[in-house]
Amino acid sequence: MEWKVLKSRYISRDKPWFTARVDTVKLPNGEVLENYYVLEYPDWVTVIAITEEDQFVFIEQYRHAYGVTAFELSAGVIDEDDESPLVAGQRELLEETGFGGGQWSHLTNLCANPGTHTNTVHTYVAKGVQKIEEQSLDRTEDINVRLFSREEVLQMIKKDELVQALHVAALLKYFHFSA
């Protein structure tokens, strides 16, 4: 049952990167909980892109919060002027990797953490993608593209070399239920 918001104050409003508020809420049992923090993000999109040679398209970039250079799937914010999550995914994959085309299907919707995040992460599988142009990066993006076989992806997951839970969840859902 929903909690009633008694009071709400924004700590930061910097769309789409960081909008945070702190609520005072009343629970169904009557208890009042002060200082419940909520992160308001636009929805995000993640893409499992696979070439015709069954190679998985990954990006490698430095992640400043966690302090690691990590392999991840292509992913990003769904912009207000993206027509749909699918179109956002196609845009992100092309910008970050130069790969495009292929047959796209929706795989799963997940949340980074329902306790703190308001947004949904839409994940698509794109089969048969090809390198169709050069990367188109912002001046502050430094992204390497790497291709891995299915077995290499599974080994990276098994060895905790892929740390981004949203991507591990999506990839294992694909391997377990669809592939």
Added chain:
Amino acid sequence: MEWKVLKSRYISRDKPWFTARVDTVKLPNGEVLENYYVLEYPDWVTVIAITEEDQFVFIEQYRHAYGVTAFELSAGVIDEDDESPLVAGQRELLEETGFGGGQWSHLTNLCANPGTHTNTVHTYVAKGVQKIEEQSLDRTEDINVRLFSREEVLQMIKKDELVQALHVAALLKYFHFSA
């Protein structure tokens, strides 16, 4: 390669719930990026608890940010006075569900989002747990305990009924590599 922090300012310091800062950083290519937001959390722990009858212990609670009542694994913050992530997991499971005992092993370390989160989520598998006492909840916690079979857990994952990516990733790692 690491980014150099030129400036850093805290937006919120409310440990352990919400410590957020905004950095100005210099990239290896010389570019300066302003307003990079970092969420500093203590490490978290998640527990896949399985009874001797092969039933998986889940909790059901309202998640205010995402606005859903959802099934999740038992999980929580590793407190400063927890001896280890393992002990924190045993404490959380007992408090939230009343289940304890069993054989515990480490399964995986993940991150909710390396782009924004500083903390690691340590996940353990506890096999052969039993109900050994009543739940011990805070006045603002309203948690139902539910047991599911392995097949039911897989179906919930397949149908996107488990939305918490950290838990989906951990469960599928367990099913895929260990179970």
